[in-house]
Amino acid sequence: MSAQPDVSSTSGGTLPGPSFRGSDRPVSRRRRAELADAPRWQRRFSWLVALGDLSTIAVCTALAVVIGLTGIDAVDRARIGSGLIAAGLLVLALPLRRAWEGRTLGQGTTEFVRLGGAVVLADVALALGGLSLLVESSREWVFLIVPMTGLAMLVTRFALRKCLHHQRGRGRGLLPVLAVGAEDAVTDLVHRTRRDPHFGWRVTGVCTPTGTGTDGGDTVDGVPVLGDLDSVPRLAAAGAHGTVAVCRAPGWGPARLHRLAWDLEGTATELAVDPGLMEIAGPRMHITPVDGLPLLRLTEPRFTGLSRIVKHTADTIVAALILLTVAPVFLLIAVLVKLHDRGPVFFTQERVGTRGNTFKMIKFRSMVVDAETQLSELAGRNEGAGPLFKMQRDPRVTPLGAILRKYSLDELPQLLNVLRGSMSLVGPRPPLPREVACYADDARRRLLVRPGMTGLWQVSGRSSLTWEESVRLDLRYVENWSPALDLLILWKTFGAVLRSQGAH
Template structure:
């Protein structure tokens, strides 16, 4: 027997907390038609896309005029603009329109990418580089000569301003989503375990941008009858489409192994034709990231190609090059801060300013990792006295109010300043800027099964663990994040993680 669960619009108190309140069918009370369906995902997306379009147009127009002004003397700008050939204005307008058109063609304002992940930024950069390439070819063909260095710098600055504006708009959008606005209403369909998994990933995740308003769940296969399979399904595509229409859903999410037969997806797509709801397939696919997945239809048979993870090759060379350049610059720039922290640590408590510890790196090779000392010098001897107060999970020892931590130690731990000496480990090649947390030898000895795969790449100064809650995460979640990174890392992804690390340093979460 299938199970239908509906979720009414969230009350303001729950919206402010950023949580989805799951309501069973027995607790569901229909709302009046005037308030039943809040602003749909299509409405907020179109409004947001219009704001992006207007912002993009304003920035591009200012960039074009600024690039033109670089040819004028500062004291004669009005006279210069008044004397510009109309053909020049026409050319600038054409280039601005082409830039706007390519931003649209490369889907930089597509509601499937706005407000989540790096694809919006990547597409914006690709579209802008295409514009510059086409401009160069055009100028070469018409023999008009290339713009001066100042004009090129202004146009490059325009791209940076566009990226900054998208980032600011995304921050605004995330604020709206925390208040329960700008969310697409979704109905989730599948077996109970798959539905619960999808909801757990969507719940409270601002980048998902979904508010679950209904669920159609089937019993899992191991708990359902073994008779004729078609008799097991208590709902079909028609009922799913009717439920989505009734609840004003913007999307129907079919969760993983939906248990509804081979033709269910095709028939459901037919039923949703002509409606405002889109069809989304949610597959765990072994935690594989999008860039490793490629689709290839063969005579109506959709084949999904999954790239096997590579732990050697060109990407790793680029990663090492980035590590060397950034770590070398960071050591030079941060040297005054290092000296200040050394003096404060030694003034606060007796002992050296640095703490070193043996950690395990790539391919189980050990190395000595450096940190600024944040505990008393005999912290290791006092550990045995605190084992019964361990608040960590798995093989980790964590304690929020650890008595071994010094006054300065609490401050540098809160803002992760104690980790800065590991930049030296990065420069030496023992660690990377981004990667899994470097484990202790006794932790590695306790690893079992797939957890060992986190040792296939170098540990990192920062990583998925650091930007997703740190010590507030349980053992399973931290391992899941590390394994996901090991299998799916990319250079662009590393840059995103480093950027998010700066945000976490300003507003620390789970650091103790």
């Protein structure tokens, strides 16, 4: 997917539009159509989600009524009436809770939170109405059918979201973004949007303080520089971008941001502002108004108390259940490793855990028996960044070990580490002592929580990540940990393992 827009004239003629870098070349007809496609595509997806919700409500209601019918009598008429009322309440609650708002669909948890709020609102209204009218049949709708209908809508929306992500991965339906700020800040935004196309952004233009790109050129990582910071209002008002993202723009204070926000009022263009914080969000970030001034208040990350007990308990229960479920596979792999070269089944290695305490991490052996002694001979062929040792084609890996590593089966014994309490199901990557010896102060924050079998590094590229990216992802997890984040990472782990992305 290329982020550089097509600004050349076409045989079909051109339409008036903003010029690039002070040039008199207008935006081509093809480019205009491309820029208009994203909002139109967003509206179509909103209608598709609404149609999916309404169809799900109709099907679930009809099935519940038909299955419960015993004859046309007073009880059945009450059941049909309760079903129609429940369906009507759901249809009313969804727009009231803004569950069909296009900008929240397709990414994040807001979409599902609003859907859940609509279901709860309809359920409470039905319960109060049934209680006041003493309708006996409303109970099963309140406690069973309406919640099940909400779950069915959740599944439908998730399927639509996966289709949306597939299309965005192919470069379709992406919202054009004008990035504003210093060269390093806009470069970072360009990289992030390319790594995460599912979010739906594509940076198509850049404004920098000097009006030039990297090393004085006309582009920033392939994206054209459209002007300096003074050009932003004109470019934003032209309507060629769906979002203006301001990230660390020198000299831009509240007054200038307010003026830009006012200029964008009445247009379809949104304003997004980087608060300048180090990837801190979620439950730690709160907005506190002081005499009308909104302040971002950050609470201290919590790694102790009830949260730690809940996480440890969940880890133990889930790890035990997984271990019981995969016991036959566990035994089969152990036999195959032993038969392959008669060496040991398990490989244990000292790793660093919480607060710098060391532990023995267990894995199925995927390398030759003397792999550790060969490490010094291969040091010159290291392809890893920072203190990591990585090789795309490590000669020490056995043929069986390559298969185990591809699908992360060699890591199954780490469930025993989870049961012992030295590891968690989700957390930062467990480092080696020699890696920790090279840590800077920021990287040492990874040791505040227990290392995990999987984490943000696992679902974001695994071995293909650079050292800096690995540290950044682990710090993001440490700073923003929540039970919901753990569940999201566990869900994404299945897909990452099946795709075997970045595994070697």
